[in-house]
Amino acid sequence: MTLLRDEGLTIEELAVWRMLQRVQVRITRHLESELLVVHDLPLASYDVLTQLAEAPGRRLRMNDLAERVLLSRSGLTRLIDRLQRDGLVAREACESDARGLFAVLTDAGAERLADATPIYLHGVRSHFLDRLEPGEIGHIRAMLARLADHDAADSADAADATDAAGISGATGAP
Amino acid sequence: MTLLRDEGLTIEELAVWRMLQRVQVRITRHLESELLVVHDLPLASYDVLTQLAEAPGRRLRMNDLAERVLLSRSGLTRLIDRLQRDGLVAREACESDARGLFAVLTDAGAERLADATPIYLHGVRSHFLDRLEPGEIGHIRAMLARLADHDAADSADAADATDAAGISGATGAP
DNA sequence: TGCTTTTAGGTGTCCGTGCAACGTTCTAAG
DNA sequence: CTTAGAACGTTGCACGGACACCTAAAAGCA
Incomplete structure (x- = not known):
């Protein structure tokens, strides 16, 4: 796909983002449904x-x-x-x-x-933590902290974020 | 917190899960709002x-x-x-x-x-990939693949998952 | 073959959430 | 002290999505 190249993304990078989405959504749904069924x-x-x-x-x-x-x-x-x-x-x-x-x-x-x-904690353990390799937690924590920090920084004013993205205004691309 | 101990979770482990949620949600919102503003x-x-x-x-x-x-x-x-x-x-x-x-x-x-x-790819890059350390991608990919596999496996029949959790009531997952 | 059971997709209805607008109260500028 | 502006929480409204149920078609079983 040429578009990936244009933005300097590899297919692997894109796949990782998609997986992150999937995994988070599905774990969340597991947790929610367990909580809902057992404790309403x-x-x-x-x-x-x-x-x-x-x-x-x-x-x-x-x-x-x-x-x-x-x-x-x-x-x-x-x-x-x-x-x-x-x-x-x-x-x-x-x-x-x-x-x-x-x-x-x-x-x-x-x-x-x-x-x-x-129930909640058990869900977190069984759907998430148990699937991690030993020692992986620390690594992930560091990574997430980095992502969270950055995110907090640029959500301070989201306008700048969109500006930085080279987004002009409302025009659909030429 | 005693509850954490009962389930064998450390506060760090719980914090990691919470961060994962936060990060994923916030990145997703960034992406969506950019897509919405520029391309409706x-x-x-x-x-x-x-x-x-x-x-x-x-x-x-x-x-x-x-x-x-x-x-x-x-x-x-x-x-x-x-x-x-x-x-x-x-x-x-x-x-x-x-x-x-x-x-x-x-x-x-x-x-x-x-x-x-x-716009989308730029968002993925700037909100996510750029915040990763070099070489970290491979590691994350492996981890997510593991999580996704397990998830696919136990969402095949969610009843087992809830049973494993010691949940008595009706079956839960979507 | 004729029957039941499963699967594909759509519809009625309800619920949770965001945005825009509003009243109220606090804060700053003059 | 007065007045403009910002901040806090709530409300009207609309939208997106889920669940339960429905019909049509396919698959399974006798």
Whole structure:
């Protein structure tokens, strides 16, 4: 394929990216379906509960939380609505900033999280970690940290990223 | 955290899995938004066009295609509906099997794909490949291949996977 | 051959999520 | 102190995708 050459990619490089996508998606689906079947808990909800459990005071500002679970703020609003309806989290006003709200993990939420965690961790182990060679973890960690850092850097303002990509505007290629 | 210990996971292992998720999601979003801004083409559509372009006769059975782009069959039906409406793919009957349909890449579709591909490949390079150390690709490829194989194996019958997890309820994976 | 079972694809419906817009509150400039 | 602008969270809306179910056709079994 000539296009690959033009962009300086080998077929192997492209294949690696595709595999990464596939693998991540499929593992995620395994985890989600296991969580769903056994604990009726979507993965997104599990992630929220986890983040809250790990946060000081078991609470996090909505904005902050949205960023951590990779959700839009409106998306998080709705998700917290559901979790609140189920009694797993509560909303609490922020004293220092009247516009702010905390999502707070309730005892029921903590319990639900504790119930679900073994399945989740087992899934991570069996679908992911067990397939790694010994010592490979450290290597992968370093690589991912690099990717995450870069990513954080250029998502600071995504406009620059697109500019850097030589993207002009809206015109479809000539 | 005691739970980690119970499942024999280190915090590092868990962190690696979380990073993998984050990185994959964020790179994917970059790619999609670039594709969307410049070519008004969702990533899912791009994937379909790519698969068709690489297939013999630029055509693939719906079922087959759905599997390759990790979409449910109904999801693919709708996606092909849209692409057909835009003239990028066509549906063609299968002679050897009257219930079968081919999704076929049209010339317009091929052109659209060719237009969009540079942006996509550039994105893969800049958001992913450029952040890798030289020689790391081979290592990652091997690792992903291992993960993909295992995954393919146990998604053949997901029941076993859930059983192995000590899950009692109904079977789970999609 | 006639019947059941499996497979291919599409449809009805629901759910989760993003974007744009809005009200409210905080912050900065004058 | 006033006022412009930014930040926080929510809401209206639309879209994409999944699940359950449906019909038509093929494969399997007697």
